[in-house]
Amino acid sequence: MKLLKLLGALTIVLTVTGCAVGNTYDYQAANISLPVKGDQSVGLGVIDNRSYVLNGDKEPDFIGLQRGGFNNPFNVTTDSGKPMTEDMLSALTSALDSNGFDIKQLEFSSSDSGLIASVVVKNGEAKNIVLTVTDWKTDVFMKITLHYDLLLEVYEKDGVVVATNHLYGKELVGGGGFESQNSKAAASAFETKIGRLFNSPDIIAALK
Amino acid sequence: MKSIFRFFGLVMALVLISGCATSLVSDVDPQTDLSTLQRFYVVKLPSDKRGVQSLIVDELRSMGKEAESGIEANAPMPVDAVITYEDKWMWDITMYMLELRVGIRDPKTNYKFASGYSYRTSLVRKPPEEMVEEVLGEIFGNKNKGE
Numbered sequence: 001m002k003l004l005k006l007l008g009a010l011t012i013v014l015t016v017t018g019c020a021v022g023n024t025y026d027y028q029a030a031n032i033s034l035p036v037k038g039d040q041s042v043g044l045g046v047i048d049n050r051s052y053v054l055n056g057d058k059e060p061d062f063i064g065l066q067r068g069g070f071n072n073p074f075n076v077t078t079d080s081g082k083p084m085t086e087d088m089l090s091a092l093t094s095a096l097d098s099n100g101f102d103i104k105q106l107e108f109s110s111s112d113s114g115l116i117a118s119v120v121v122k123n124g125e126a127k128n129i130v131l132t133v134t135d136w137k138t139d140v141f142m143k144i145t146l147h148y149d150l151l152l153e154v155y156e157k158d159g160v161v162v163a164t165n166h167l168y169g170k171e172l173v174g175g176g177g178f179e180s181q182n183s184k185a186a187a188s189a190f191e192t193k194i195g196r197l198f199n200s201p202d203i204i205a206a207l208k
Numbered sequence: 209m210k211s212i213f214r215f216f217g218l219v220m221a222l223v224l225i226s227g228c229a230t231s232l233v234s235d236v237d238p239q240t241d242l243s244t245l246q247r248f249y250v251v252k253l254p255s256d257k258r259g260v261q262s263l264i265v266d267e268l269r270s271m272g273k274e275a276e277s278g279i280e281a282n283a284p285m286p287v288d289a290v291i292t293y294e295d296k297w298m299w300d301i302t303m304y305m306l307e308l309r310v311g312i313r314d315p316k317t318n319y320k321f322a323s324g325y326s327y328r329t330s331l332v333r334k335p336p337e338e339m340v341e342e343v344l345g346e347i348f349g350n351k352n353k354g355e
Contacts, residue, residue, distance in 0.1 A: 033313065033317070033318045033319045033320045034317065034319060035314060035317045035319035035321075036317070037317060099317075142229065143231065172233055173233060173235075174231050174233055174325055174327065175229055175230065175231025175327045176229075177229070177327065181307070181327075185325070188309070188323070188325075191320065192235050192320070192323060195237070195319055195320055195321070196237055199237055199239055199319065199321065200239075
């Protein structure tokens with residue numbers, strides 16, 4: 001009887017956590033479509049400004065939570081094993097590159113505006129795109145909820161910001177399913193939000 | 209003995225819950241007024257052998273829009289928007305559409321300014337015509353949710 005109980009408990013644990021542990025999503029596969037085209041050389045950087053990463057609570061490759069049968073959370077990380085913002089930078093570089101821009105990647109050690117300006121000035125590109133990610137994570141149980149706070153800024157070569165667009169919120173982006181389906185939904189949400197950030201008259205004008 | 213019944217009850221509940229999962233979401237760029245779009249071109253997926261592109265065209269026409277489909281990635285005629293889609297099917301006694309993802313794009317830049325997604329597992333399956341209808345209905349009825 002004890003053995004039966006043990007097997008039952010083990011089965012429950014496997015049932016409710018089997019699909020929840022060790023999930024990874026692939027943001028590099030995101031196929032971002034942007035409303036801007038160009039042929040100039042542009043600097044591009046993505047900054048991880050998520051409080052739970054900066055304070056060490058989560059690793060830089062953290063991209064969300066997958067909940068088990070008792071609503072117990074498990075970390076979801078990047079498929080590449082790289083920091084999330086590196087995957088985002090890679091996807092964004094591909095998108096801008098395919099729209100004609102010549103991308104020079106920039107590295108920032110913090111979201112401090114003075115530091116960003118100094119990197120931009122040192123880089124010397126006429127236009128520089130900086131995406132600051134203050135929040136980005138999916139939370140998956142029966143549904144997929146996205147928490148996001150994204151700031152897109154265009155800097156000129158003198159370090160002055162000439163256009164900004166800020167999107168933030170918490171919204172439902174799909175139904176929770178298997179890992180591959182959730183990964184696709186998360187990448188699709190990323191495609192959508194990045195497209196929205198660029199589809200601002202100020203941003204489009206600044207990149208012309 | 210009671211604990212065994214409880215255990216099987218929990219497993220059955222999990223199985224039933226996962227068998228009737230649905231999701232219907234859409235996202236429309238607040239800069240876009242979908243009501244101004246009249247002419248559409250639906251890009252047929254090369255792998256689509258079930259004619260989902262025709263279902264989308266039919267649904268758009270029933271909504272009073274002009275719509276054509278084809279295999280070219282870029283619309284061969286002037287249109288207000290290009291529609292792309294992805295469908296996924298599963299087998300459970302018969303084949304059924306598990307999920308449908310639709311994107312509406314700017315024909316000049318390919319920018320996806322609106323999207324919709326429906327997911328229905330076996331117990332709550334719908335015919336593909338109705339999946340198309342609910343996704344397009346969700347997109348065109350969207351009031352910029354989440355913005």
